[in-house]
Amino acid sequence: MKKISFGFIAVCIFCLNANAQNTPKKDNGGITPEKLESWVPVPIITPGNTNADAPSDAIVLFNGKDLSAFQKKDGSPAKWQLDPEGTVTDVKGAGDLITKQAFGNCQLHVEFRTPAVVKNSGQARGNSGVYFMGKYEVQVLDSYDNVTYSNGQAAAVYKQYAPLVNASRKPGEWQTYDIIFTAPIFKDNGDVEAPGRLTVIHNGVLVQNNVSILGPTDWAQVPVYKKHDPKLPLLFQDHGDNGNPISYRNIWIREL
Numbered sequence: 001m002k003k004i005s006f007g008f009i010a011v012c013i014f015c016l017n018a019n020a021q022n023t024p025k026k027d028n029g030g031i032t033p034e035k036l037e038s039w040v041p042v043p044i045i046t047p048g049n050t051n052a053d054a055p056s057d058a059i060v061l062f063n064g065k066d067l068s069a070f071q072k073k074d075g076s077p078a079k080w081q082l083d084p085e086g087t088v089t090d091v092k093g094a095g096d097l098i099t100k101q102a103f104g105n106c107q108l109h110v111e112f113r114t115p116a117v118v119k120n121s122g123q124a125r126g127n128s129g130v131y132f133m134g135k136y137e138v139q140v141l142d143s144y145d146n147v148t149y150s151n152g153q154a155a156a157v158y159k160q161y162a163p164l165v166n167a168s169r170k171p172g173e174w175q176t177y178d179i180i181f182t183a184p185i186f187k188d189n190g191d192v193e194a195p196g197r198l199t200v201i202h203n204g205v206l207v208q209n210n211v212s213i214l215g216p217t218d219w220a221q222v223p224v225y226k227k228h229d230p231k232l233p234l235l236f237q238d239h240g241d242n243g244n245p246i247s248y249r250n251i252w253i254r255e256l
Ligand code: MG
Pocket: 127, 128, 129, 137, 139, 140, 237, 239
């Protein structure tokens, strides 16, 4: 085998270096690495110990103790049942659970549990819903081994978008939604400047990827936007007729 001398290697390194220095640099329009840096301070918060824990900048809507953040549609106190284990359950005739505070763009964390004892099927099985601005529903339903129309199952944007996958847990098990909502923007004349948008993560799985909301969700109406306030209360649906009381816990929201 031929020996390669140190001298030869040194000459090679010299040649490579000289070649690199002689290569004309691309004109980068006067941009330096430093000019691409932003040093505007980023707000510091303290995240929760787990992804389910409210970070320090969240508004805790329900922490298991009281329903002071909520009211009924008529402004009277919310009547859902507080359970000893720190959950809240819909009861017959209680009406929707509506926040006192209004929200626009937000990130919401909510945990829900459909009844362990399965009584019905389809839409009559643990039906509730998270209505952003009281108008745009992310469906809550027991969709474990329960056939219904796809765009009406759990994590659907009701009657607009089926979830990408069915990530439902069994009846009686706690499930999570982490939802990013962008409110629609309206022009002065009432036209839509930008539709609302929804991203939904169900039990840690992305199921709605920044979908464009078509208008208010409704059982029997084609969605048509109608100009409304930039912030409106969040609503948890009392479906009322199904005899399948839904439970919620650990509800927090971050305004964006
Ligand atoms: Mg519903």
